[in-house]
Amino acid sequence: MSQLSSQTNQPVQGAVYMLGAGLTFAITNLLTPHITYTLGVPSTAVVFWQYVIATIFALPLIFRIGFGALRTKHPFAHEMRAFLSALGVQVFAFGFASGVPLWQMVALSMTGPFFIIGGATLFLGEKVTIQRLGAALVGFLGAILVSGIGTESFTWAALLPVIAAALWGTVSVMTKYLAKEEAPESLTLYMLVLITPNHLLIGLILGALVTLFPGSLPGSLANGFDFVPPGGDALWLIVLLGLVTAGAQYFLSLAYKVADATYLQPFDDLKLPLNTLLGWIVLSQVPSPLFWPGALLILGASLFILRQESARQPRLQAA
Structure with missing residues (x-):
């Protein structure tokens, strides 16, 4: 969620940090369903205490940036950005x-770039191109396949990660603004x-x-x-979840500090095969046959958008 600008160009280190972020986020994606679905702890409580703990562990990063960075002309926009980001996490959990x-x-959470296209077009005045529109349609076709819409395996809960992606996409548009x-x-x-607030x-x-x-x-x-933290194994797992979440934030901040976001995006996309593999090994969750073509469409469309944006930036800077 946090991105620092690249002050240097260290692509190898940036890739390593981004892969570290992907691995730590994958661990959170293994812990969250176990605590919520298996142990029965409400997701709202899990997420709240997860971020309380993560914020405590992130205090060194907060103090390193310094509270002088809080001077702003857009306090409401910052609050809305944080609220929508938190709401996306709640929906995802x-x-x-x-x-x-x-x-x-x-x-399905990787449909975010397609919502960013729509938001940037509507609210930031960015131009809609045939390439952008085509990539968005291909990506959503992939999402339809992954979600299983029209099949017996489809449940309405499968739309929750898409809603989370839409919320996070809105956060990205606000960040660009x-x-x-x-x-x-x-x-x-x-x-x-x-x-956390x-x-x-x-x-x-x-x-x-x-x-x-x-x-x-x-x-x-x-x-x-429930404001009361759970007890037993659930409590220690939430503490671990908060620690891993803070670790992911550190990895992300380090990655964006040493390398550009466009370069790092393909390494971020590796979270899909990584999470799928870990879900299969640890949780015994085998993807449906429709997952593979759908995932390829989402990944392909995302990488195509990345390529288009990478080519577009120099033209904008030259203008």
């Missing part, structure tokens, strides 16, 4: 809690500082909805939000 398999969660005036360090610090805010909103409209929310959300 609820997908795990609802029993959506890891391979499906990760593949703010980056015109805000330093990368400010964008990173605001996300680190505001993400916004998870608390979401929990309070859920609690109010349960009180006002009992029985209206699905699954574990119907129980509202």
Whole structure:
């Protein structure tokens, strides 16, 4: 979620850091379904305590950036960006809690770039090209295959990672807007500082909805939000989850500090095969036959967009 600008050009180190981030995020994707779906801890509580712990572990990074980076002309935009990011995490975790398999969660969450295209076109005035539109359509075709829409295996919960991707795509569009005036360090610090309070805010909103409209929310959300941390094995697993989440943030910040985002994107896309393999080995989750062609379409469309954007940037700078 946090991206620091590249001050140097160290592609090998950047690739290693990005792969480290991918591995740590894969561990969070193994821990989350076990804590929520297997142990039965509500996803809202898991995510809240996960980010409380992650923020504590991320304090050295916060102090390294310095609170002077909080000076801004756009406080509301920073808050909305953090809120939507937190909401995306909550929706994503609820997908795990609802029993959506890891391979499906990760593949469908990679539809984010296609939402970014739509948001950048509508709100940032970026031009729609045939290439962009075609890539978006191909990517969503892949998402339809992965989700299993039209087959007996399809469940509405499979749409949760797509919703999370749409929320994170909106965050990326807001980041592009703010980056015109805000330093990368400010964008990173605001996300680190505001993400946990916004998870608390979401929990309070859920609690109010349960009180006002009992029985209206699905699954574990119907129980509202529990501020008491769980006990036993679940507590230690959440502590580990928070530690790994903080580690992923460190890896990401290091990667974007030494290499450009366009160069790093293909290494980020390796999270799909990595998560699929770990889900198969650790969770015994075997992807459906439709997963493979769908995943290839999503990956291919994402890499095509990356190539188009990489070629587009020099032209914009020259203009």
